[in-house]
Amino acid sequence: MPAPTLYYYPISPPARAVLLLIKELGLTVNLKEVNPMAGETRTEEFMRMNPEHTIPTLDDNGFYLGESRAILSYLVDAYRPGHTLYPNIPKEKALINRVLHHDLGSFYPKFNGTVGALFSGAATEMTEEMKANALKALVDLENYLTRNDFFAGENPTIADLSLLPTIASAVHCGLDLSKYPRLNEWYESCRVLKGYEEDQEAARQVGEYFRSKFPAGLEALN
Numbered sequence: 628m629p630a631p632t633l634y635y636y637p638i639s640p641p642a643r644a645v646l647l648l649i650k651e652l653g654l655t656v657n658l659k660e661v662n663p664m665a666g667e668t669r670t671e672e673f674m675r676m677n678p679e680h681t682i683p684t685l686d687d688n689g690f691y692l693g694e695s696r697a698i699l700s701y702l703v704d705a706y707r708p709g710h711t712l713y714p715n716i717p718k719e720k721a722l723i724n725r726v727l728h729h730d731l732g733s734f735y736p737k738f739n740g741t742v743g744a745l746f747s748g749a750a751t752e753m754t755e756e757m758k759a760n761a762l763k764a765l766v767d768l769e770n771y772l773t774r775n776d777f778f779a780g781e782n783p784t785i786a787d788l789s790l791l792p793t794i795a796s797a798v799h800c801g802l803d804l805s806k807y808p809r810l811n812e813w814y815e816s817c818r819v820l821k822g823y824e825e826d827q828e829a830a831r832q833v834g835e836y837f838r839s840k841f842p843a844g845l846e847a848l849n
C-alpha cells in the first residue's frame with residue numbers, strides 16, 4: 628500500500644509534533660506543504676479532506692484525519708503498534724491520553740490564546756489577562772512534571788511530542804524556562820529526540836516571525 632501523505636507547514640507547532648513522530652519512528656510518509664497563512668487550507672480540495680481546514684492533516688490512502696494528537700496516536704497504532712511512544716498498556720495509554728487531553732483542552736488554548744494572538748496580529752499588546760493565562764498554563768505543566776521526567780513517565784511518549792513544538796517556539800520567542808526548573812530539565816531531556824534539531828530550526832523561524840509582529844517578544848512573561 629502506498630505511504631500516507633501528511634499535509635503540514637514547517638513552522639506550525641501541531642504539524643511539527645507529527646514531524647517529530649515521523650522522524651522518531653523512521654516512518655515513510657510523503658510530505659506536502661500547505662500554507663494556512665496563504666489560505667491554502669481553505670480550498671475546496673483541502674476542505675474535502677478536512678472540513679476544519681487545519682494542518683496537520685493525514686491522508687492514509689483515502690482515510691483522512693485531522694487533529695495532531697489523533698494523528699500521533701493513529702500513526703503509532705497503525706504503523707508501530709505497542710511502541711513505547713504509545714504503548715498498548717491501558718494504564719500507560721491512559722496517562723498519555725490524560726496529558727494529550729490537558730494539552731488540547733487547557734494548555735494549548737490558554738497559552739496559545741496569548742502567544743497565538745500576538746503571532747497572528749489579532750492582538751498587538753499583551754494584556755494582564757493574556758499574561759495571567761499564559762503563566763497559569765506554564766505552572767500547570769511544571770506541576771505535571773513533579774511526577775516524572777517526561778510528561779507521562781520516565782521515557783518520551785507522544786505526549787512530549789505534542790508539547791515540545793509549542794514550548795520550543797515560546798523559548799525562541801523569548802520565554803525564559805529557568806523559572807520552571809522541571810520544565811526546563813524536560814526541555815533539555817527532549818534533545819534525545821531524533822527530530823529535536825530540525826524542530827529547533829522551525830522554532831527559530833517562529834521566533835523571528837513573532838518578533839516581526841511583536842518586537843517585545845515573550846520577555847514580558849519572564
Ligand SMILES: N[C@@H](CCC(=O)N[C@@H](CS)C(=O)NCC(=O)O)C(=O)O
Nearest residue numbers: 639641663668680681682683694695
Ligand atoms: N487542534 C489542531 C490545531 C490545528 C491548527 O489550528 N492548525 C493551524 C496551523 S498551526 C491551521 O491549520 N490553521 C488554518 C486554519 O484554521 O484555516 C491540531 O492540533 O491539529
